[in-house]
Amino acid sequence: MSQFWIVLGQFDPIQSQSMSTSKKVIAREEWERKLKEVKIRKDDVNKLVMNFLVTEGYADAAEKFRIESGTEPDIDLATITDRMAVKKALQSGNVQDAIEKVNDLNPEILDTNHQLYFHLQQQRLIELIRHGKIEEALEFAQGELAPRGKENRSFLEELERTVALLAFEDVENCPYGELLDVSQRLKTASEVNAAILTSQSHEKDPKLPSLLKMLIWAQNQLDEKAAYPRINDLSTAALEDTAI
Numbered sequence: 232m233s234q235f236w237i238v239l240g241q242f243d244p245i246q247s248q249s250m251s252t253s254k255k256v257i258a259r260e261e262w263e264r265k266l267k268e269v270k271i272r273k274d275d276v277n278k279l280v281m282n283f284l285v286t287e288g289y290a291d292a293a294e295k296f297r298i299e300s301g302t303e304p305d306i307d308l309a310t311i312t313d314r315m316a317v318k319k320a321l322q323s324g325n326v327q328d329a330i331e332k333v334n335d336l337n338p339e340i341l342d343t344n345h346q347l348y349f350h351l352q353q354q355r356l357i358e359l360i361r362h363g364k365i366e367e368a369l370e371f372a373q374g375e376l377a378p379r380g381k382e383n384r385s386f387l388e389e390l391e392r393t394v395a396l397l398a399f400e401d402v403e404n405c406p407y408g409e410l411l412d413v414s415q416r417l418k419t420a421s422e423v424n425a426a427i428l429t430s431q432s433h434e435k436d437p438k439l440p441s442l443l444k445m446l447i448w449a450q451n452q453l454d455e456k457a458a459y460p461r462i463n464d465l466s467t468a469a470l471e472d473t474a475i
Contacts, residue, residue, distance in 0.1 A: 257459035259473055277302040279438055286428065286437040288315045306431050310336070314427050321420040322413075326355040333423065337430050347426050349379050349386050353393055354419045357410050360396050368397065 380387035425435035
């Protein structure tokens with residue numbers, strides 16, 4: 232994939248055959264020749280893979296890759312297991328356990344990130360509503376979340392949407408039912424995961440997906456000016472024949 236960017240910089244479309252639509256045609260042979268001329272360091276590729284494994288929390292795979300490739304991660308791999316334990320707790324709805332685990336890792340994470348702490352408490356409220364603990368949910372909302380809502384307008388709006396679930400008998404099909412969907416748990420878990428990574432001076436998002444987005448953007452830009460062997464299936468990175 233890195234070869235793609237370098238080829239774009241090296242290729243001179245003026246030397247290629249012109250189409251009737253004024254687009255330039257880049258033959259497959261010429262494109263592949265340019266790709267072969269580009270040298271990508273194996274160490275750079277290995278670092279990209281390790282970055283993905285660490286950020287996404289694949290501790291066992293990261294350890295095996297470290298041994299096989301000799302690529303050292305930029306954080307202690309043991310912390311991945313702790314981070315994934317937090318994620319697992321949130322995905323199962325055990326928010327209090329997740330909060331305790333975050334504090335064990337680094338208490339400053341929640342002390343300094345008020346939005347994250349509010350979202351965790353909001354998730355606790357959602358879980359209480361999910362299990363039909365109405366009285367406990369109301370007490371929790373009034374005692375823990377309402378004071379924070381008074382201090383922050385956006386918090387208050389989120390709290391109002393969550394408490395509104397209590398007004399419906401069929402909460403899963405009410406206007407705010409998406410809060411009870413598993414995607415809400417995943418959203419909260421992702422936010423916590425990013426905060427933990429940031430506290431460890433690590434990127435909160437893996438580099439590989441960003442590079443793939445850049446590839447798609449670059450191809451879309453090039454489509455306006457030239458016909459060339461495109462990569463349509465990112466899972467295989469196979470070059471398609473030039474469409475003329």
